[in-house]
Amino acid sequence: MKTVGVLALQGAFIEHEKILKQLGVRPLEIKHKEDLNQINGIILPGGESTTQGSLLETEDLLQPLKEKIEQGLPTLATCAGSILLSQEIEDQQEVYLQTLPVTIRRNAFGRQSHSFKSRGTFLSTAVEMIFIRAPFFTQVDPDVQILSKIEDHIVAVQYHNQVALSFHPELTQDPTIHSYFIHTLLV
Numbered sequence: 001m002k003t004v005g006v007l008a009l010q011g012a013f014i015e016h017e018k019i020l021k022q023l024g025v026r027p028l029e030i031k032h033k034e035d036l037n038q039i040n041g042i043i044l045p046g047g048e049s050t051t052q053g054s055l056l057e058t059e060d061l062l063q064p065l066k067e068k069i070e071q072g073l074p075t076l077a078t079c080a081g082s083i084l085l086s087q088e089i090e091d092q093q094e095v096y097l098q099t100l101p102v103t104i105r106r107n108a109f110g111r112q113s114h115s116f117k118s119r120g121t122f123l124s125t126a127v128e129m130i131f132i133r134a135p136f137f138t139q140v141d142p143d144v145q146i147l148s149k150i151e152d153h154i155v156a157v158q159y160h161n162q163v164a165l166s167f168h169p170e171l172t173q174d175p176t177i178h179s180y181f182i183h184t185l186l187v
């Protein structure tokens, strides 16, 4: 049985664990760098990226996790998790893992769209998308694949072993995106 780590410092990690179990994968909560040696892939959940980023630092996880992702660890990031992966964050000096060659804008949909649901297409599959103070990608390197757009904004990308989303598939009943991650990226 495959094991997928779920970064469990802050945010919506329990929801991801439930979906992994439904799909026959064992979830492992990641709180320490030693946990990284036991996993076939990792999920970086939504939450608050500044809090998650400073906890990565204080728990001494930032550098080991960055190295694992650079070495090819399959990674699925949602919302704040995608901010952690991004090489650049608009209007912000502080950056974190920087393994994904994109620029991201935090809270990008504006105040009136604090949180909303939409239907979109992920590759060619229709999925429900839940956005909560969501970011979107404003610039991507040419070798980053765009998987989804909403109102012309890029909301899902893939770069080799990393899939990053603006929205929260773990808050819907639809396992499409977790299945995609498990079946196409987990080795």
Ligand code: GLN
Binding pocket: 045, 046, 047, 048, 049, 050, 078, 079, 080, 081, 083, 106, 107, 132, 133, 134, 135
């Ligand atoms: N707005 C949050 C941040 O910038 C992300 C929101 C989320 O993960 N739902 O960290």
